[in-house]
Amino acid sequence: MAFYEHIRAYREQLEITQMEAAKSLGIDHSVLSKYERGDLAIPIDLLMKFVEVYAIPQDLFFNMLKDIPFKSKNPGLEARESRTRYIESFQEEYVSQVIHLKEYRDFTMQVVSTSTDDKERKRFITNNMKKD
Incomplete structure (x- = not known):
């Protein structure tokens, strides 16, 4: 699985729409769509923004880059934990402002x-x- 497929799958696991993700990443949703399809290479400076916005653990991110399958003993729990991390970072970034x-x-x-x-x-x- 290519990195762009990993990043799309992770976004979907978090239940984040492309529109929401693109706004958080500071890019147009059509550009994110091209990244997720592999039609455009993701710039290196944007990679760390994905980690930050999606709250991806470093070890998982490196596995995504190296295309190493993530072995999970409890994928459901890890998906919930990932979603919780994303929601917490979203609240810190946006809700705290309003x-x-x-x-x-x-x-x-x-x-x-x-x-x-x-x-x-x-x-x-x-x-x-x-x-x-």
């Missing part, structure tokens, strides 16, 4: 109180993000 805003807290409370169903919450968010 949590002090009353409007952010009000909106978050509205989303959470809308329903316990993620589909309903997504629909609420989508409807409230539409621009006039």
Whole structure:
């Protein structure tokens, strides 16, 4: 498996959309798509940004670069741990910048109180993000 396939699979494991990943990486989503398909070589300076944004452990990242399969005793647990690391880094980077805003807290409370169903919450968010 080529590095670009590893990086795409890892993003998908984290349940991050290409749009979200591209914004976090500071690139256009169409460029990320080309990286993930192997149509464009990933610049060396962007490699460490992937590690940072996706919160990839160093040993796993080196295995990805060397195309060494990652042997996991508990892949489900490791996927959850990876997702947790990503969410924590996302919160530090983005949520910490807006949590002090009353409007952010009000909106978050509205989303959470809308329903316990993620589909309903997504629909609420989508409807409230539409621009006039």
